[in-house]
Amino acid sequence: MIESVKRLERAGADFILIACNTAHFFLENVRHSTHIPIMNMPLETANYLNKHHYTSVGLLCTDGTLKTQLYQKACAHHKIDVMTPSENLQKNVMNGIYAVKAGKLSKGESELALAAEILINQGAEAIIAGCTEIPLVLRSTKDVKVIDPTVILAKEAVKLVYELEKLNI
Template identity: 35%
Template sequence: MKTIGLIGGMGPMATVDLLKKIILSTDAQKDQDHIHVIVDNNTSIPDRSEAIWEKGPSPVPQLLESVNRLTDAGADFLIMSCNTAHYFLPKLQPHLRVPFLNMIEETAKYCVSKQINHVGLLASGGTYTSGIYNKIFANFNINVSVPDDAGKEICHKIIFEGVKAGNDNYNTQPFQSVLQKMRQEGAASFILGCTEMPLAIKTYNIAGHFIDATQVLAESAVRFAGAPCKSYL
């Protein structure tokens, strides 16, 4: 089997979540049936949203350090536990020595396989600003609804003031209103387009039909590594 290199630290709990999903998605009977995963939990990577808004330093130098550490350590292909960081992938690609599985492309392929052609996007402010989901999903003829500016801020806050801050008593009513508005626009399914979003949905017991981009990437990585996959999608 191929060895997975996981660029982590964005954030640490999201990294653990992706690794756990890889392990749970591997159809293994014993330790030796699992995939060799090398994790670089690089918490020094600057905030991706701040960089996109030109309010903070670029994460590219630290991302490249992780790329090289993992490749030198023996990773056969790379994945990244941050949706927003995929905005910077074009700047990484000229330096890659091994394949890179793109979380957003894999999620679009999953939607096509399920004949889903209209989704709502739940993401961080940086992901919304970057437009990466809209651009890639357009190539697959999938319509992406996004919240208005106030709704985007609400989605950003549940990530940063809820999950990242470890706030178990976060008020989700504004977030629920954002979901309802996108449903009215025709989005029956929602892309959890930030690695913390699945944690938010689970932590705060939010109901709906959600497509976990982290789970999609985990299962794609298991298959790409050459291991038998148990699907939870």
């Protein structure tokens, strides 16, 4: 990742986005290797949740993202409770993610929808789709609001581009 960031810096990038949720675990180390800003997807997501007055959300993500507590730490800053699947339910989440990666979208959707429904029933106001594969099959319904960190990051990047243009940078 550091070499990729250095390559982008040499190419003249104004800022960097990292689309992979789990890769944000390495964000601070990568930031020390460059002078250009790197946007933080979990933090931007937490800011969005705070702005929209969420107090309790469910998190569906990979085991790696879950263990690193990227979203839990970012949301704690705003006193937003992040509910996570039980150990057994997390297996369904991973099965769903692997199914999507394998192109088995209906299997992936059923595994992930089950996990989302359980977290909603436990009190989550919305579900963070904390893996880029999840929003491919899990969408908001009348019962479940799905928060897509990739979309939030993209929208914030567009805002940043407009700000840089105003400053003629």
